[in-house]
Amino acid sequence: MGEILTERSGSILRITLNRPAKKNAMTSSMYQSMAEILNDAAKDEDILVVLWDGAGDSFSAGNDLEDFLKNPPGPGESPQAQLANALLNFDKPLIAAVKGVAIGGGTTLLTHCDFVFAGEGARFQLPFVNLGLVPEFGSSWSLPARSGHIRAAELILLGQPFDAKVAAEIGLVTRVVPDEKLLAIATETAEKLAAKPPGALHVAQAIKVENEEFALRVRSAEAREAFTAFIEKRPPDFTRIRQS
Numbered sequence: 001m002g003e004i005l006t007e008r009s010g011s012i013l014r015i016t017l018n019r020p021a022k023k024n025a026m027t028s029s030m031y032q033s034m035a036e037i038l039n040d041a042a043k044d045e046d047i048l049v050v051l052w053d054g055a056g057d058s059f060s061a062g063n064d065l066e067d068f069l070k071n072p073p074g075p076g077e078s079p080q081a082q083l084a085n086a087l088l089n090f091d092k093p094l095i096a097a098v099k100g101v102a103i104g105g106g107t108t109l110l111t112h113c114d115f116v117f118a119g120e121g122a123r124f125q126l127p128f129v130n131l132g133l134v135p136e137f138g139s140s141w142s143l144p145a146r147s148g149h150i151r152a153a154e155l156i157l158l159g160q161p162f163d164a165k166v167a168a169e170i171g172l173v174t175r176v177v178p179d180e181k182l183l184a185i186a187t188e189t190a191e192k193l194a195a196k197p198p199g200a201l202h203v204a205q206a207i208k209v210e211n212e213e214f215a216l217r218v219r220s221a222e223a224r225e226a227f228t229a230f231i232e233k234r235p236p237d238f239t240r241i242r243q244s
Helices: 028-043 065-070 079-089 105-112 139-147 149-158 164-169 179-194 207-217 221-231 239-243
Strands: 004-009 012-017 049-054 094-098 101-103 115-119 123-125 175-177
Touching (some): 004 028, 028 079, 105 123, 164 175, 175 179, 221 239
Parallel strands (some): 012 049, 094 115, 101 123
Antiparallel strands (some): 004 012
């Protein structure tokens, strides 16, 4: 069994961090493997959605400190930077299912996800300042962008744990759900997304690009199928388009 497991179910790729005894703390090799998996998934036209979770009772305790001290990230293409770049370049829906602890990178990595479902028992923490560090994975920008400077400063500078309810209030979490229904709800969302026209799910990041993309999408075969199905009062069938 590897430290990161993958499982294909139709057009959904499930990625599971698999170090439950270490609460899925991330090593350098795991960052590299995760980056490679996401880069490969981005190129695979048959993968439409990625679902990300952790084995055992936790999502991720962030960096494995022993490995971190042995292999501290340097400037340039560090394993952490490779994963950050893979996430920035990943243009398909990414869903996280968070249970138990999500500490450090286990929290900041969530800011790159499109959907984050948290179990009621999930606990988050940004202990970077406490460890003499600064936030990672762009979270010094992404967290204030989501929750505002005041709330982000409290969480980043004090480094205190916070629960799933607070995570939802600050926009880190899409929805808080019962722990026992977490994976089922995340999987159901992935299935709904996988049934949608894939090209339309590649979200543009600027108004100009968005407008240009809309002009292309509205003339696409996928849009034509969706409009035709609506007029004919039938479910759209996008698989036929992907196979053609």
